[in-house]
Amino acid sequence: xxxxxxxxxxxxxxxxxxxxxxxxxxxxxxxxxxxxxxxxxxxxxxxxxxxxxxxxxxxxxxxxxxxxxxxxxxxxxxxxxxxxxxxxxxxxxxxxxxxxxxxxxxxxxxxxxxxxxxxxxxxxxxxxxxxxxxxxxxxxxxxxxxxxxxxxxxxxxxxxxxxxxxxxxxxxxxxxxxxxxxxxxxxxxxxxxxxxxxxxxxxxxxxxxxxxxxxxxxxxxxxxxxxxxxxxxxxxxxxxxxxxxxxxxxxxxxxxxxxxxxxxxxxxxxx
Numbered sequence: 682x683x684x685x686x687x688x689x690x691x692x693x694x695x696x697x698x699x700x701x702x703x704x705x706x707x708x709x710x711x712x713x714x715x716x717x718x719x720x721x722x723x724x725x726x727x728x729x730x731x732x733x734x735x736x737x738x739x740x741x742x743x744x745x746x747x748x749x750x751x752x753x754x755x756x757x758x759x760x761x762x763x764x765x766x767x768x769x770x771x772x773x774x775x776x777x778x779x780x781x782x783x784x785x786x787x788x789x790x791x792x793x794x795x796x797x798x799x800x801x802x803x804x805x806x807x808x809x810x811x812x813x814x815x816x817x818x819x820x821x822x823x824x825x826x827x828x829x830x831x832x833x834x835x836x837x838x839x840x841x842x843x844x845x846x847x848x849x850x851x852x853x854x855x856x857x858x859x860x861x862x863x864x865x866x867x868x869x870x871x872x873x874x875x876x877x878x879x880x881x882x883x884x885x886x887x888x889x890x891x892x893x894x895x896x897x898x899x900x901x902x903x904x905x906x907x908x909x910x911x912x913x914x915x916x917x918x919x920x921x922x923x924x925x926x927x928x929x930x931x932x933x934x935x936x937x938x939x940x941x942x943x944x945x946x947x948x949x950x951x952x
Contacts, residue, residue: 685713685714687715687717687753687754687755687757688715688717688755688756688908689717689718689719689749689755689757689758689759689781690705690706690709690716690717690719690758690760690761691719691721691746691763691772692721692763693721693724693734693761694720694723695724695726695894696724697727697893697936697942698936698942699893699894699943700894700896700942701761701762701894702718702761704894704897705759705761705897705898705901708901708905708945709904709905711945711948712905712906713905713909714756714757714904714908717749719746719749720737721762721764721768721772722734722735722762722768723735727937728936728937728940728941729937729938730939734798736765736768739770739771742771742775746772747775747779750781755782756781756782756908757781757785757905757907758776758781758783758784758904759787759900759901759903759904760785760811760815761787761789761897761900761901762789763789763803763807764798764799765802766800766802766803766805769803769810769811770806770810772811773806776811783904784814784816784817785815785819785900785901785907786812786817786852786900787896787900788811788818788820788824788828789896789897790804790823790827808828813851814851815851815852815854816852817852817853817855817903817907817913818855818856819856820847820857820858821857821859821860822840822857825847825857826843828850829847834857844856844871844872845873845877847873848873848874848875848877853874854872854873854874854913855873856872856882856903856917857873858870860886866885867883867884867885868925869882869884870883870917872913872914882917882918884925885925887925887928887929887931889928890940890941891928891932891934891940891941891942891943894943895924895928898924898927898943899920899921902923903916905920906919926944926947927943927945928943928944930944
């Protein structure tokens with residue numbers, strides 16, 4: 682057997698296990714990647730919301746990254762919630778120094794519960810410092826609008842245009858997630874790569890309230906699969922299929938009394 686790819690998540694802890702570092706590591710494992718992690722913040726969080734955020738000192742974030750990356754060869758990096766501008770700049774500086782081969786950036790700004798997860802003054806640093814370091818950025822519609830200083834896209838044409846504008850800010854590829862378009866019977870995401878051609882990925886919208894961590898799971902699934910697939914399109918396609926099934930089986934779990942997690946191990950655990 683060949684060694685599995687090594688994936689690194691740089692993100693925040695979610696004690697309820699549905700999002701953040703915990704979701705990323707579960708996803709890596711489910712999809713055949715060896716998971717490593719650098720924590721940038723802790724949250725007090727459950728299936729109802731976030732009650733507190735404790736940020737790791739930037740110097741210790743740097744120490745975590747330098748210590749890991751001088752020893753372990755990482756095939757893909759997923760970046761999640763970074764909390765504030767100082768953390769964004771710290772992570773960007775480490776990526777510039779170590780230059781991992783693949784970077785997937787999930788620009789986490791607001792939780793599904795509505796809790797603010799990125800301080801407003803960090804948006805410019807995320808756009809100007811991290812976006813150009815990303816091979817793929819995976820915003821949802823509100824996050825893309827915030828990064829561009831525009832209103833959220835409401836039509837497929839708007840989504841394609843905003844994805845292209847984000848790519849031209851420096852990211853080599855953009856997957857704009859359309860899950861917030863609630864009027865649609867489909868969950869349709871659009872990818873724009875270096876050729877500026879739009880490619881749509883469609884799946885049925887799953888009727889469940891247990892969707893906590895969907896964005897974290899999709900971005901970490903892409904990071905886990907990209908070293909195992911020939912191109913971004915096939916990695917995204919397989920990652921979206923994985924997340925769709927994780928949503929479809931989420932009701933089999935009984936975690937918390939609020940918006941529960943998706944089922945990361947749906948292919949492994951008996952119902």
